[in-house]
Amino acid sequence: TQLLEQSPQFLSIQEGENLTVYCNSSSVFSSLQWYRQEPGEGPVLLVTVVTGGEVKKLKRLTFQFGDARKDSSLHITAAQPGDTGLYLCAGAREGGKLIFGQGTELSVKP
Amino acid sequence: EAGVAQSPRYKIIEKRQSVAFWCNPISGHATLYWYQQILGQGPKLLIQFQNNGVVDDSQLPKDRFSAERLKGVDSTLKIQPAKLEDSAVYLCASSLDGLAALQETQYFGPGTRLLVL
Numbered sequence: 001t002q003l004l005e006q007s008p009q010f011l012s013i014q015e016g017e018n019l020t021v022y023c024n025s026s027s028v029f030s031s032l033q034w035y036r037q038e039p040g041e042g043p044v045l046l047v048t049v050v051t052g053g054e055v056k057k058l059k060r061l062t063f064q065f066g067d068a069r070k071d072s073s074l075h076i077t078a079a080q081p082g083d084t085g086l087y088l089c090a091g092a093r094e095g096g097k098l099i100f101g102q103g104t105e106l107s108v109k110p
Numbered sequence: 111e112a113g114v115a116q117s118p119r120y121k122i123i124e125k126r127q128s129v130a131f132w133c134n135p136i137s138g139h140a141t142l143y144w145y146q147q148i149l150g151q152g153p154k155l156l157i158q159f160q161n162n163g164v165v166d167d168s169q170l171p172k173d174r175f176s177a178e179r180l181k182g183v184d185s186t187l188k189i190q191p192a193k194l195e196d197s198a199v200y201l202c203a204s205s206l207d208g209l210a211a212l213q214e215t216q217y218f219g220p221g222t223r224l225l226v227l
Contacts, residue, residue, distance in 0.1 A: 043218050045216070102150070
């Protein structure tokens with residue numbers, strides 16, 4: 001059972017375009033994390049959102065946690081080729097356990 | 111600061127053979143995780159250690175997978191015998207004290223890519 005559904009699964013855009021990735025669940029999580037994974041590497045944490053309705057910005061990336069703490073979105077403004085990678089959302093449960101979504105493969109073409 | 115180290119980086123074996131992966135977490139991190147990431151999917155937790163004790167191994171296929179962290183530092187994950195469906199990236203991660211903080215950061219190693227033929 002996939003507890004976290006990410007969409008879209010694949011996204012190919014031109015440099016300079018904006019995009020949004022969604023992470024949805026029927027379960028409530030205590031916090032939600034977003035990771036980026038590049039080929040041949042492990043995931044690297046981008047942000048953790050904890051409070052329902054919370055919005056965090058990291059340069060051109062904006063992360064939002066849904067009011068009910070069941071869903072989240074990642075918006076990238078003016079995407080660059082360096083943003084290419086696999087974006088993973090992960091819901092946190094007690095004891096440090098993370099439940100990952102299946103990922104969104106982003107390709108930004110120059 | 112040194113990150114999480116894993117070896118080997120790549121391994122190709124035939125089905126029914128055995129294989130072992132090694133992980134050295136960040137110094138001082140009490141919690142260590144092993145994940146399996148099948149192509150096109152997100153990582154799936156196999157086992158979580160707190161120091162040298164197992165916290166969660168509910169998703170570990172115990173008939174063929176085993177893991178240990180005898181001295182509470184390094185860890186090994188073994189598959190015996192391997193099946194075709196075990197082809198995946200095996201990621202090791204560590205955190206300072208996973209049980210204590212829900213917002214704690216997990217630091218991932220580069221992974222071991224396993225291909226079972």
